[in-house]
Amino acid sequence: xxxxxxxxxxxxxxxxxxxxxxxxxxxxxxxxxxxxxxxxxxxxxxxxxxxxxxxxxxxxxxxxxxxxxxxxxxxxxxxxxxxxxxxxxxxxxxxxxxxxxxxxxxxxxxxxxxxxxxxxxxxxxxxxxxxxxxxxxxxxxxxxxxxxxxxxxxxxxxxxxxxxxxxxxxxxxxxxxxxxxxxxxxxxxxxxxxxxxxxxxxxxx
Numbered sequence: 251x252x253x254x255x256x257x258x259x260x261x262x263x264x265x266x267x268x269x270x271x272x273x274x275x276x277x278x279x280x281x282x283x284x285x286x287x288x289x290x291x292x293x294x295x296x297x298x299x300x301x302x303x304x305x306x307x308x309x310x311x312x313x314x315x316x317x318x319x320x321x322x323x324x325x326x327x328x329x330x331x332x333x334x335x336x337x338x339x340x341x342x343x344x345x346x347x348x349x350x351x352x353x354x355x356x357x358x359x360x361x362x363x364x365x366x367x368x369x370x371x372x373x374x375x376x377x378x379x380x381x382x383x384x385x386x387x388x389x390x391x392x393x394x395x396x397x398x399x400x401x402x403x404x405x406x407x408x409x410x411x412x413x414x415x416x417x418x419x420x421x422x423x424x425x426x427x428x429x430x431x432x433x434x435x436x437x438x439x440x441x442x443x444x445x446x447x448x449x450x451x452x453x454x455x
Contacts, residue, residue, distance in 0.1 A: 304351035316423035356439035362417035375415035
């Protein structure tokens with residue numbers, strides 16, 4: 251029979267066509283199942299491959315001390331000078347840091363961040379020596395005096411570091427009270443910063 255000739259289709263030809271159709275359908279289903287299984291395997295691999303953060307921490311407490319001060323109008327030599335007025339808020343925080351990695355972690359700095367209406371205001375934590383000087387200058391704050399947290403130290407694997415630090419913001423009490431948020435950036439050398447947000451109310455004295 252010529253390729254251009256048309257004749258009646260035999261039952262064998264029809265059966266062969268049905269088998270081809272069924273075979274194609276099975277291949278499509280098998281391909282979909284395989285694609286789904288591969289996607290699940292990739293997702294499991296990615297989740298399992300994610301490493302936990304090297305450090306975890308929490309803010310135990312935060313106490314703010316707003317201050318409004320006027321200068322005496324004389325310098326260190328007793329000579330008269332213009333009086334100045336300024337506002338300041340001292341923010342005392344007690345935090346806990348834990349090294350859950352297998353390597354030592356190097357704490358390099360702590361940055362306190364206050365979000366105000368006009369943007370974010372940041373202040374570095376005072377070094378332990380300056381932390382102690384504040385309590386010498388303002389003995390009325392003795393009730394919140396704690397163990398100063400080193401701002402440049404090493405946390406060994408599995409160890410926990412706990413202590414206090416203070417940051418100073420040149421803002422008024424009204425600005426502080428109207429803040430939108432407060433958090434602390436814990437700077438770790440060779441690691442992403444750890445951001446801690448207070449979970450409890452910020453006290454004021």
